Amino acid sequence: MPKPDYLHFFIDPNRCIGCQACVQACTECDTHRGESMIHLEFIDRAHSVQTVPVVCMHCEQPTCAEVCPADAIKRTGDGVVQSARKPRCIACGNCVIACPFGVPEVYEDRQIMMKCDMCYDRTSVGKKPMCATVCPSQALFFGTREEVEQLRPMSTPVNRFQFGRQTISTRVFMMLPSDTVTQRPYVDVTAAMSEQPRERAITLTPVENADPFAEVEL
Amino acid sequence: MTDHGRERLDVRIDSPGREGLAGTTPANMYRPLQEAEQVTIAPDWRPMEDQPAWRNDFPIDWPQDHYVERRDFMKFMVLTSAAFTMGQLWIGVQNWYRKRTAQPPVQRIASVDEVAVGGSIGFTYPNEFEPCLLVRLTTSEFVAFGQKCTHLSCAVIPRPTEGSFHCPCHEGRFDLRTGVPTAGPPRRPLTRIVLELRGQDIFAVGVEERT
Numbered sequence: 472m473p474k475p476d477y478l479h480f481f482i483d484p485n486r487c488i489g490c491q492a493c494v495q496a497c498t499e500c501d502t503h504r505g506e507s508m509i510h511l512e513f514i515d516r517a518h519s520v521q522t523v524p525v526v527c528m529h530c531e532q533p534t535c536a537e538v539c540p541a542d543a544i545k546r547t548g549d550g551v552v553q554s555a556r557k558p559r560c561i562a563c564g565n566c567v568i569a570c571p572f573g574v575p576e577v578y579e580d581r582q583i584m585m586k587c588d589m590c591y592d593r594t595s596v597g598k599k600p601m602c603a604t605v606c607p608s609q610a611l612f613f614g615t616r617e618e619v620e621q622l623r624p625m626s627t628p629v630n631r632f633q634f635g636r637q638t639i640s641t642r643v644f645m646m647l648p649s650d651t652v653t654q655r656p657y658v659d660v661t662a663a664m665s666e667q668p669r670e671r672a673i674t675l676t677p678v679e680n681a682d683p684f685a686e687v688e689l
Numbered sequence: 690m691t692d693h694g695r696e697r698l699d700v701r702i703d704s705p706g707r708e709g710l711a712g713t714t715p716a717n718m719y720r721p722l723q724e725a726e727q728v729t730i731a732p733d734w735r736p737m738e739d740q741p742a743w744r745n746d747f748p749i750d751w752p753q754d755h756y757v758e759r760r761d762f763m764k765f766m767v768l769t770s771a772a773f774t775m776g777q778l779w780i781g782v783q784n785w786y787r788k789r790t791a792q793p794p795v796q797r798i799a800s801v802d803e804v805a806v807g808g809s810i811g812f813t814y815p816n817e818f819e820p821c822l823l824v825r826l827t828t829s830e831f832v833a834f835g836q837k838c839t840h841l842s843c844a845v846i847p848r849p850t851e852g853s854f855h856c857p858c859h860e861g862r863f864d865l866r867t868g869v870p871t872a873g874p875p876r877r878p879l880t881r882i883v884l885e886l887r888g889q890d891i892f893a894v895g896v897e898e899r900t
Contacts, residue, residue: 532732536749545751546729553751637732 473549474594480603481619481628482524483646486610487511489522493602493611500590500601503554506578508587509602524611526602527552527574527587528632529642535566535575535586543584550642551591555584571634571660589643625649625676631657648676729753792883792895798823798833800889807849811836814882814893821882822847822854823891824865831891834868835880845879854879868899 489511497507510525533552536544543559544566546552555566555575562582566575575586590600594613598604603613612619619628628644629652638657645658729750731740748754793815804810804825812833814821820836824847834854836844843858853871854863861873868879883895 531730532734533749534732537732542747542754544749545754546749547751638734640730 472595473547474551474589474591475597476549477615478594478597478613479616479619479628480526480529480589480600480643481612481614481623481646482526482643483610483612483623483626484514484523485521485646486608487522487524488608488610489513489520490607492605492607493524496601496605497587502590502592503585504581506576506585508585510573512573524602524606525572525574526600526611526643527589528572528639529589531640531642534569534571534637534639538565538569540565547591549595551589551594552586553591554586554588557583560584571632571637571639619644619646627652629656629658633657633659633661635661787898795885796893798884798891798893801886801891802889804831804891809847809849812893815896820844821893823882823884824849826866831884831886832866832868833882833884833893834863835882835896837880838863838875839870839877839879840873840875 491511493509494507494511497503497509498505508526511522512525513519514521514523529546529550529552531550533544533546536546536552539555540563541559541561543555543561544552545556560583562577562579562584564577564584566584566586567577575584577584590598590602593600599613600611603609603611606612609622612622616628623646625648626646627649629647630641630644632639632641632645647658729737729748731737731744737744745753796812796814798812798814799810804823806825806828809822809824812821812823813819814833821833822836822845823831823833825831826849834845838845838856838858838861840856840859840861843856845854845856845861845863847865848855849865852865854865854868856862856873856875859874861875862871863869863875863879864871868881870876870878878899881897881899882893883897885892885894
């Protein structure tokens with residue numbers, strides 16, 4: 472059964488408080504044998520405590536699957552890029568090197584690549600992924616577009632990423648401040664990584680009188 | 690909030706129809722979903738018609754990867770049955786050649802007096818790697834069989850008192866008079882050695898493989 476096509480995954484990095492709840496929740500799941508498929512990355516650890524949760528973005532042009540020599544990484548019809556097929560995976564690690572988001576990991580002891588599959592056992596029956604259920608600040612949010620529009624009126628979901636000359640569209644959305652999106656409707660990752668802080672700066676305007684934990688009226 | 694013309698999902702866990710959601714959601718919970726046929730967008734964003742042929746041969750998407758063309762299926766069926774037919778013909782040709790090969794040379798085994806009634810002696814025939822047994826059933830009756838059990842080629846032991854050959858490996862038993870299996874795993878009878886009595890000497894004159 473595929474993932475319902477009106478439920479989407481939204482990542483709001485500036486809501487991440489670095490509590491590691493998503494990592495712990497992911498670790499508890501049995502389908503990937505006690506390993507966390509979500510990475511909690513520090514953006515600039517020397518200067519900031521800001522973290523960002525990294526889940527598989529489920530690209531429409533999955534680079535990991537493009538480079539797989541064993542044809543082991545497949546995507547189901549609902550656009551979810553699945554973990555490596557066990558009978559095919561040769562644990563070569565091409566996907567680890569190729570993925571622009573740094574999601575796949577090779578487990579040498581069991582000779583397989585495992586990556587986030589958006590908790591396919593849960594999302595395919597309409598439930599939230601483990602990380603989204605536990606995230607206290609809802610930096611990881613799984614739901615409909617209408618819900619996220621209501622919850623985050625100042626942000627816009629973006630699913631286009633620019634890595635140098637490679638443009639990637641993904642099934643997972645990144646929440647960006649709306650005024651940034653009107654200027655540039657994609658995330659220029661390489662520009663953000665460059666040392667000149669020309670395009671890096673993202674200004675956030677705080678919302679007046681807003682309850683960040685307000686329930687959405689459905 | 691727009692509805693986009695579909696039934697809205699009530700996310701409250703205790704709403705009617707969603708009782709017991711601690712397990713899995715019933716499949717009829719959502720409107721039926723159509724599986725997307727083609728979700729791949731090539732990295733250069735050009736349509737699939739402009740892509741090289743290998744991209745169609747090694748699709749990233751599960752539906753395309755599992756899809757078997759009718760032509761491919763027919764090709765598989767025809768080639769597989771052709772292979773089976775060729776195998777049968779090959780077996781037939783082998784059998785035909787085996788029948789045409791001459792019997793091994795005649796070899797003297799023993800004289801009649803050397804084998805007591807109910808006794809047996811071992812010999813090798815047609816070459817030194819084929820151990821055989823000559824058994825004297827009565828004063829005038831001799832039989833000889835290859836000693837290799839037809840199950841896994843252990844050496845069978847004659848037990849004239851029980852009227853059988855016994856294979857100790859897996860408790861196989863063959864009839865002493867005819868060599869046909871009577872118990873245990875073997876399914877084929879023992880190889881029979883054709884005997885000939887010339888004067889007082891017993892000669893092996895041929896090997897009869899039986900099925």
